[in-house]
Amino acid sequence: MSDTTEQRPYHHGNLRMELLDAAERSLRTHGVEQLSLRDLARDIGVSHAAPRRHFADRRALLDALAESGFVRLGAKLRTAVDEIDDEDDLPARLHAFASAYVRFATENAALTGLMNSSKHRPGATAVAEAAAAAFGQISDLIEEGQERGELEEGDPEGIGLIVYATVLGITSMVNSGMIEPERLEGLVDTAVTQFLRGARPAQQR
Amino acid sequence: MSDTTEQRPYHHGNLRMELLDAAERSLRTHGVEQLSLRDLARDIGVSHAAPRRHFADRRALLDALAESGFVRLGAKLRTAVDEIDDEDDLPARLHAFASAYVRFATENAALTGLMNSSKHRPGATAVAEAAAAAFGQISDLIEEGQERGELEEGDPEGIGLIVYATVLGITSMVNSGMIEPERLEGLVDTAVTQFLRGARPAQQR
DNA sequence: CGCGAGAGTAGTCATTGACAACATTGTTGT
């Protein structure tokens, strides 16, 4: 059935997904502050109260958005790392990871901001889990590096945290306009390189 | 004249400052989303339109808050660095800088979030300047380190950016609940140490 | 085949930011 001129049936049938889509568009073009449930409903062509059937309140919609963001980010990170064929090439894999992150985070600036601010909200366990899954990948990378003696010993998560923090900070600065996007690649490069140098075991220095 | 039972004169005399004070309290306890101009006006006991004489709109109030935050942060950073008597002790100074930053940023979590999200708003030049002043200090530190040959050559600002980014990222993770505050000190410690190792000139490796 | 749950609608309310018109007070030039 064509949906162009046809009257929409009483039941939309796909509202939840379409709400999320519209929400992400609005997020991208107008920012999170401007995102209004009634606006989305108007865009889609349903009544102002319809979204309530799918999201208890504005927060719930934003949380769902953040969760979906983390899932997609996780996937991007995974494929980026896996694309480095040489499984033992830690520098390359770390670099791929960092690059993929900053690309996603700068191409989806507003969404990333939302993701980073929602993941602490109590009750948003789904968001937290999605975030942990995305982040967990770097711990694995670090762990492998340690096993092969390329990185100093110590809590893999703690060490990974540093890398993650740096990348997070860089994108935050780009997204807030503090530094120009052109410098992104270079900064990520030096960040990863310096990290690898700084985290080498003592006997290799 | 006592101001306890006395009727407030028609002209408050200090509304702007008191608004900023109340705003910061509200920010701290309820977060930026809940901050409402009318609420502040009620708290202070003026009419709902009074704030408009001092801040064109909600954004302007938030920007002023962010600016004041950067000014205070800058001062904290400066004194922290200056408290290290040995002017040549780069590690100690860098550490003091990072420590002071994370302390401020975690003790003023919501304010920091606001600061980091406002500094890009076009037209908020005052905010941008305050931010640059606070951040510029680290460039100076790096430059000194380079002059004494303790750090590899290269754009001081670029190198400083990495440190700043890492510290920014760490606090962002703490403030969003991704990592526990107890780990803060340790993380900052390793971050600074690793940075210094990684940024040493080649011949010293 | 009817009926109940799921999904959408219309109506309402309190809150809010923004704005305009008006009131009060402090200041300044003469």
Next chain:
DNA sequence: ACAACAATGTTGTCAATGACTACTCTCGCG
């Protein structure tokens, strides 16, 4: 002194919004 006048507050109003309630439509299941 004192009459403009600029600052600063006040009341009143409006449109938008999120949240809630009561009602309606449809479809699938027993």
